[in-house]
Amino acid sequence: MHSDFDACVRAVQSKDARFDGWFFTAVLTTRIYCRPSCPVVPPKPQNMTFYPSAAAAQQAGFRACKRCRPDATPGSPQWNERADLVARAMRLIADGVVDREGVPGLAARLGYSARHIERQVLAELGAGPLALARAQRAQTARLLIETTTLPMSEIAFAAGFASIRAFNDTVREVFALSPGDLRARVAKGRPAATSGALSLRLPFRRPLTPDNLFGHLVATAVPGVEEWHDGAYRRTLRLPNGTGIVALRPEPDHVACRLWLTDWRDLTQAISRCRRLLDLDADPVAVDSLLSEEPVLAPLVAKAPGRRVPRVADGPEFAVRAVLGQQISTAAARTHAGRLVRAHGEPITDPGGNLTHVFPSPEALAAHDPEQLAMPRTRRATLAALLHALTDGALDLDVGSDWQQARTQLAALPGFGPWTVETIAMRALGDPDAFLPTDLGVRYAARDLGLPSTPAALTRHADAWQPWRAYATQYLWATADHPINVMPRDDTPPAIQPAPMAATR
Incomplete structure (x- = not known):
């Protein structure tokens, strides 16, 4: 977008926060660069130039504005x-x-x-x-x-x-x-954090509907690894140099984030994974504008605009959990995962809640006999094949993975059907166009809304929703009376009911 001079000027003159992170405005006279929504009086157009990244503006000799802090904008979607x-x-x-x-x-x-x-x-x-x-x-x-101090x-x-x-x-x-x-320059009366914890704000583009986002994470939380405590979603993190715990609390204009890290070198990675987990760099206006063109989705979008796709902090962890949860209820999946964590997870000390373990790594799980796991033999074979592919490097489910290649590799594993593959593509890989036409919750919602309900017909109809079918899925799921659609309001987790299951794995 930065190459469209007139469009950028209009965004700056209207202080349009929707474009924060899309481009950066550099002022030739002051040698300062800003975000489009900077509250100061906009410079004259002839004094503006635009860059696609903060790094590019810095490399060109501009310094960050002290007022709008352009280095702290949401990332480009x-x-x-x-x-x-x-x-x-x-x-x-x-x-x-x-x-x-x-x-x-x-x-x-x-x-x-x-x-x-x-x-x-x-x-x-x-x-x-x-x-x-x-x-x-x-x-x-x-x-x-x-x-911090x-x-x-x-x-x-x-x-x-x-x-x-x-x-x-x-x-x-x-x-x-x-x-x-x-x-x-830190304001007087604003105490700095101790060396053990860090509090910060995670910005996002408005609007954001937090209910399905936090409700889904809490309703599927693995005991000991995740919890809803004191009005925040909390979970443990496995990071390159150590471990961590994060507490994420939705606020009207940001997500409050509190981090405990064993090694501060992991701060950048922890923040990045939290933003990814909550899908905070999404462009909700673009998503909702397209989905609103579907007559039956338009009222759902208008009722709760800005739905995000609940994603994950660790791709391999989610793949393991997806296998554990195949064709069983949410409660049963949590029970299986909790047992796995207690047996093989890394213990952790939680200074602010009740978390006990970091989810076991693929290497830790692969070192144990899968026959000891309390699950059907075919699912044990599926899990063993997944762990082998993850540990020998044949399968990449991390942030830089090739989405289509990962799909192909997952589908080649025993026990991986369309539902499991697309669930991993949506949550772990972060593909905004991942779609689950075989999911019973999606099919029931489509039927009730008068949309085609067979997988093939629904897939054809959903072509018009590309490239945002993962978000359309969130709106379809929201039509059901299910706990993942309601954000908990206190320390009591919502009652877990059976989750929609796929027609095939």
């Missing part, structure tokens, strides 16, 4: 809507791969040369992978400087900088303030 090379690269950069493995590691994960990745990302984002990762490190550093030396390495000097130089260049000045 493109990276979660698209499945091409650049989108996959951006998802991996957001997950900290460049900080941990460098550009060669990024290229190896994507299966292309480092030079090709550099060329493709630079052409579209105006900055290469290293510059994008540097901009992300600067934002992480700012969060830690302003919201950590020493600056610890912040530098936690944010991913290789040296104190690089940390100081980057902060001064991006924010036109030293790290000490940034901390001094």
Whole structure:
């Protein structure tokens, strides 16, 4: 969008927050870059230029606005809507791969040369992978400087900088303030977090209907790994350098996030996974506009606009849970998963609630005899095949995976039918067009709304909903009287009733 000068100018002049993260406005006279919704008086159009990323603006010599904090905008929805090379690269950069493995590691994960990745990302984002990762490190550093009491030396390495000097130089260049000045600007009376926890706000594009989002996560929560406590959804996290716990609470204009991490180097990854879990970088206006063209969906959209797709913090974890839950009720699936966690999960200490374990990794599960699992023999074989594919590297369900390739590989495993494959594509891979025409809940909703209810006919009808069929599924599911559609209001989890099951696995 940044190349459409007139459209960008109109968005800036109207302070339209829907475009925050889509592009960045750089002011030639002040050498400052802003988000489109910056509250200051818009500059003259002849003094504006536009960039597709904060990194590109920084690389061109502009510094971040102290008023609108453009480095803290929602991410561009493109990276979660698209499945091409650049989108996959951006998802991996957001997950900290460049900080941990460098550009060669990024290229190896994507299966292309480092030079090709550099060329493709630079052409579209105006900055290469290293510059994008540097901009992300600067934002992480700012969060830690302003919201914790950590020493600056610890912040530098936690944010991913290789040296104190690089940390100081980057902060001064991006924010036109030293790290000490940034901390001094924290408002009086706003206590900084201790070194054990961090509180921050996760922005999103309005509107957002939190009921189905949080209700689904709570209704399917694995005991010990997830819970609803004190008005927040809480869960444990497995991260590259350690473990963590996150509490996510819906607020009118943001999601309040409180993090406990064993290693602050995992902060960027933790934030990225929380945003992905809640689908916070979605563009609800684009989704709802298209779905509202369907006469039977339009009233559902108008009633609760901005539904998100509940996603996951860990793709392999969800795939295991999907197998455990094949053709059984939600309550039974939670019971099976809870047993698995108690037997093989990593114990964790929860300073703020009742969580006890991190969900076991595929490697930990593969090391145990699947015959010991209390489930039908065919499902044990399905789980064993999945774990083998995950542990030997044949199957990639992480953030940078190729959606269609992963579908093909899943479908080749024993016991993986269309419902399981598409459920994983929707929740774990994050494909916004994943669709479950065999799901009984979807079919019953379609029938009650006067839509075709057979899988083949419904699939043909749903062609008009592309590329947002995963969101259409959320609206269809919302027509049923089911606990996943209602957000809990207190510490008592909603009663779990049988979940819709697929006609086939």
